[in-house]
Amino acid sequence: MAAEVTQILLNAQAVDGNVRKQAEESLKQYQEQNLSSFLLSLAGELANDEKPVESRKLAGLILKNALDAKEQHRKFELVQRWLSLDSAVKAQIKSCILKTLTSHAHDARSTASQVIAKLAGIELPHKQWPELIGALLSNIHQLPAHTKQATLETLGYICEEVSSDVVEQDHVNKILTAVVQGMNASESNNDVRLAATRALYNALGFAQANFSNDMERDYIMRVVCEATLSPEVKIRQAAFECLVAISSTYYEKLAPYIQDIFNITAKAVKEDEEPVALQAIEFWSSICDEEIDILEEYGGDFTGDSDIPCFYFIKQALPVLVPMLLETLLKQEEDQDQDEGAWNIAMAGGTCLGLVARTVGDDIVPLVMPFVEENITKPEWRQREAATYAFGSILEGPSPDKLVPLVNIALNFMLTALMNDPNNHVKDTTAWTLGRMFEFLHGSTVETPIINQANCQQIINVLLQSMKDVPNVAEKACGALYFLAQGYEDMEPTPSPLTPFFQEIVQALLTVSHREDAGESRLRTAAYETLNEVVRCSTDETAPMVMQLVPLIMMELHQTLEAQKLTSDEREKQNEIQGLLCGCLQVIIQKLGSSEQIRYAFMQYADQMMGLFLRVFAIRSATAHEEAMLAIGALAYATGPDFLKYMSEFYKYLEMGLQNFEDYQVCAITVGVVGDICRALEAKILPYCDGIMTQLLKDLSSNQLHRSVKPPIFSCFGDIALAIGEHFEKYLMYAMPMLQSAAELSVHTSGVDDDMTEYTNSLRNGILEAYSGIFQGFKGSPKTQLLMPYAPHVLQFLDSLYMEKDMDEMVSKTAIGVIGDLADTLGSNAGPLIQQSVSSKDFLNECLSSDDHMIKESAEWAKLAITKAISF
DSSP, X not given: OGGGHHHHHHHTTOSSHHHHHHHHHHHHHHHHHOHHHHHHHHHHHHHOTTSOHHHHHHHHHHHHHTTOOSSHHHHHHHHHHHHTSOHHHHHHHHHHHHHHTTOSOHHHHHHHHHHHHHHHHHHGGGTOOTTHHHHHHTTTTTSOHHHHHHHHHHHHHHHHHSOGGGSOHHHHHHHHHHHHHHHSTTOOOHHHHHHHHHHHHHHGGGOHXXXXXXXXXXXXXXXXXXXXXXXXXXXXXXXXXXXXXXXXXXXXXXXXXXXXXXXXXXXXXXXSOHHHHHHHHHHHHHHHHHHHHHHHHHTTOOSSOOSSOOOOHHHHHHHHHHHHHHHHTTOOOTTTTTOTTOOOHHHHHHHHHHHHXXXXXXXXXXXXXXXHHHHTTOSSHHHHHHHHHHHHHTSSSSOHHHHHHHHHHHHHHHHHHHHHOSOHHHHHHHHHHHHHHHHHHSSTTOSSOSOOHHHHHHHHHHHHHHTTSOHHHHHHHHHHHHHHHHHTTTOSOSSOTXXXXXXXXXXXXXXXXXXXXXXXXXXXXHHHHHHHHHHHTOOGGGHHHHHHHHHHHHHHHHHHHHOOSOOHHHHHHHHHHHHHHHHHHHHHHHHHHTOHHHHHHHHTTHHHHHHHHHHHHTSOOHHHHHHHHHHHHHHHHHHGGGGHHHHHHHHHHHHHHHTOOTTHHHHHHHHHHXXXXXXXXXXXXXXXXXXXXXXXXXXXXXXXXOGXXXXXXXXXXXXXXHHHGGGGHHHHHHXXXXXXXXXXXXXXSTTSOHHHHHHHHHHHHHHXXXXXXXXXXXXXXXXXXXXXXXXXXXXXXXXXXXXXXXOOHHHHHHHHHHHHHHHHHHGGGGHHHHHHOHIIIIIHHHHHTOSOHHHHHHHHHHHHHHHHHHHO
16 A cells, blocks of 8 residues: 555545545545554655655645644544554654655645644653754754755744743744744845744744843844845745734833834835735734733733833824824725725724724824814815724724714714715725714713714614615615614613614615625625614614514515525525524514513514524524524523423424534523523423433533533533422432532633633633522422532632632622522531631622622622521
8 A cells, every 4th residue: 555655645636536536535544444554654755755746745734634633622532643653653754754854845845844843742742752853953054945944944833833831941042043043134045034034923932031131132123123124025024923923922022122113114014015014014003902901901000010011102102103004094995895804004004093092092183183184075085085094993092072072073074975975985984984983972971972863863864875875885884873773772861862763774774684785795794783783772662663573574584494496605695694584583582572561462473483493493504503592592581481382392403402513602502592491491391301411411521512612501500400499409410520520620720821711710600600500499498418418519619719819700709609509508507617618708708898799799698698507
């Protein structure tokens, strides 16, 4: 087999489908029969300069895929499989791949680089292949240019693949030295210089110690800044990408360089090619992100506890930065509105301007307004569009006091422009700007309203008229209407100013959703999102009109379910529409299900709706399933105990959703719906609990399910226990050990990074909600004794959470509630245990003096329950 491998690899890329299929089968068989020999022959193929480059490249690719996969569980299997191979075989494979870095074929070298990095990602954390970094660096100075390029590329990939704690500082220093030397202006080979610059980008996370050393940092910064002036555009772009990464990783070290960086970026934005100019603008956007985060976290108060002070780089650069960004707004492209993923200098400049406004607030207004006033009425469309974009960009950040007077003047002008401007770009940006006005300067928090009886009618007329415009303008008009409706949501005067126009608005949005071209520019989605928002924010007066929507939307959903023999494009469109219609029904159910006067009449549609949702499940489409599931959750909440009659037919789809590991969002939503059904049916859900619990326990023990689904599953245990009370007894022996091991895990995984911290907190919250539901469910039952064996562990978990000191507000509130539930349910039996626990003393006192009234309330209740339990 090994002898024919070249031919098989070439056949696997043949045009003829049969040849290709046969070759793929052979490869699969070979892999299954003898993995070691299979991987060895691939490595040999990749390393052999006599072989055709196509077969070498595919050999490397298959090798890489044998080491890594996207899904966590699959990746874990592949890693274990590699680690268990014979060490002599592994050594041979590694030596072949390292040898490939000297090959003259670029594709073979590049593929080998990636394979080496994947192997490093597996072996270095296991303290294997310790000689790798040394071998790569040993003679990098004497190497021919192509090998040097491949070695630097490999080092870059390794830095991307492994975490910084598995590489010793001595190796990090050597990698950085090699990389920075490769970037130097004295390096004559552009390929080497580019590979080095890209490698530095990946290695920056390893360079903490080097950036803390003034001399080393100065040297690195100098080399990066020099590389931004390289004659080669790709090197300049990569160097600016390094600057962007440095701005977010080492913000606190930038002060000495910021003036030079401003000069370099300003020159690039003005004169350089687009890919380079975009990165130069991105540098300033990144600085804004850093400063916004610091200012939000510390509220401008840098006494004592802030890890990173704010250097106010943006504030200092304002007088030169803002004019530079305003100039970029005039570099629009002719057809940017039509292209969904369009990104160009003008858009990047506007985005950065918006971030600057959020960073400095009021200070930006006097710098931007002269540009707006000067260009807004110019005959050239680019100037009118740039002025409108500039104005729209600064509406978030500055105070309403500063903006409202300007918006009052601008509003009328914008409405006229939206109707009458001859240019599409200008109309598109105008509608977007109106949306921003309504989003940030209209609503219960703004003291002086920008919308009043006098202009409300005109605004609605213009927006409804613009919904008939080309798709991109109509989509932005829907967006503006969305924020207009949302702004009235919390306002006190019950007759909402939109009430008289309700029917007209709904009709216009339905008309938009039926447009032939509604598939362009997300128009159909925008129309439904806006319709949902208009319904969500409507008042009791319009409930009868919302009611009239029900048969209409149901009819449309019915029609999509009847459609036969669709092409794949039509099917995709149909799935999208089904999702949107189910989403719309969900909002209507929530609205009318809670309206006293109309609820009874509305419930007459429940059977038909449920029938339609069940038919949606029969079609394989994750988006539509998600939306139908959410709508059923809303229906369960609205129908309460009457939902029981749907359970026998719905149950199989509920089970399917809980088993849907591939579309894990569907699985997570289904878990949430189980909670809704528990609250609706209470004890009547009992006959279905064995099946549901079995499935939930399976989900938890599976390593194929995305981790984000696990916290909701735990809180679902709590929902089930609350619903069925002491009948939860038979699940305790399965559920409690699961909760215990998850609890132990969640105490020791904090503080790795923000994502992990957030996940850990949601996991803790799920576990605590489960405990809370279980204790409350058993309260007052003769079987409360069954919970006693678990009480010490629960209290120990709460103590360790308290000691860790990294709970967020949500976890604190749930945690203090659980102590109360435990005391309330177990009473005097648990008294001695509670008395020994730190969380019931110190944590309780901390929560009692919390600023958060929810935490304080929970704590006061817990204190009562604890006092009662201890005093018995």
